[in-house]
Amino acid sequence: MTHSRIFLAALAGVLALTACSEREEASAGGDAGVVNLYTARHYDSDLILYERFTEQTGIRVNRIEGNADQLLARMQAEGEASPADVFITADAGALWRVQNAGLLQPVQSEALSTAIPANLRDPEGRWFGFSRRARIVAYDQARVQPADVDTYEEIASPRFRGQLCVRSADSVYNLSLVGALIEAWGPDRARQWVEGVVANMARPPEGGDRDQIRAVGAGVCQIALTNSYYYIRLASGDDAADREITTRVKLAFPSLDGQGAHVNISGAGVAANAPNRANAIRFLEYLTSAEVQTHVSQNNNEYPASPNVPAPAPVDAYADFQAHPMPVSAYGPRQAEALAMMSAAGWR
Secondary structure (H helix, E strand, C coil): CCCCHHHHHHHHHHHHHHHHHHHHHHCCCCCEEEEEEEEECHHHHHHHHHHHHHHHHCCCEEECCHHHHHHHHHHHHHHCCCCCCCCEEHHHHHHHHHCCHHHHHHHCCCCHHHHHHHHHHHCCCCEEEEEEEEEEEEEEECCCHHHHHHHHHCCCHHHHHHCEECCCCCHHHHHHHHHHHHHHHHHHHHHHHHHHHHHCCCCCCCCCHHHHHHHHHHCCEEEEEEEEHHHHHHHHHCCHHHHHHHHHEECCCCCCCCCCEEEEEEEEEEEEECHHHHHHHHHHHHHHHHHHHHHHHHCCCCCECCCCCCCCCCCHCCCCEEEEECCCHHHHHHHHCCCCHHHHCCCC
């Protein structure tokens, strides 16, 4: 699906977006006691964070949920009258699309710049990461050695012809990864990698990351691209069958040019027309606190964004890897080129 089709679909769904309860309806005007949150994250554990914020500050969190493109379209439709104070989503590429539409504003905050490394935030302060995830490889340890998948180049090598499972090209996670490869290697080499990935596919792309891991466990393929937290969820979750899969399917952290594994973020920014700007900044500072980074890591199996916040269990068992230092702000501007490249190669 192209970005234009995604956007049109998002526009069609704007009117269908509703808050989860009457309490969560966003206020159109400024109110010293509220912050209006537009979020593309849908985790029960996040609700606990919002309740704690209200307990600590007295500021009520009004919540509107949707996917990133729906929320972007909604904010555009609302224009200057938008009640949105804070926008939250997964993936730096999605944050860039909202930024590029002029829907986020710069923020200067010593607390934010101290808590979040420069490569995990927008250079102009329009958004900040509060958790990280690595896009890496799940592999069948009976058929693949860790040295076979210790670089991203190897994923596309002839060694894995017909042995790779991967989700669709329009997955923002894949778009950001290919965007990072274009940034690191240039378009010609990145195109060769994309063509190698297509040649290596064991089946047409389908499902999400957990489906790719399960496919490796079922013998459909030897390796799969996945975000780290999906694997950790299977390994530490309640489903015995999924836990059994992770006894046979292991994680590898490929290195990009010897500098570490590709990482992405969940992040947030202050909306361009935020009616409660001071509350919005306070909420961002809360999201990037050690308390919240630890909570998100424990409950959603992502890594803390700050190197000063240790990963808690069960994430700590998978935290001993080198992360590539590339600024995540580089991914978004490359996504259109990445999608065109992937589509041309036959990555559906």
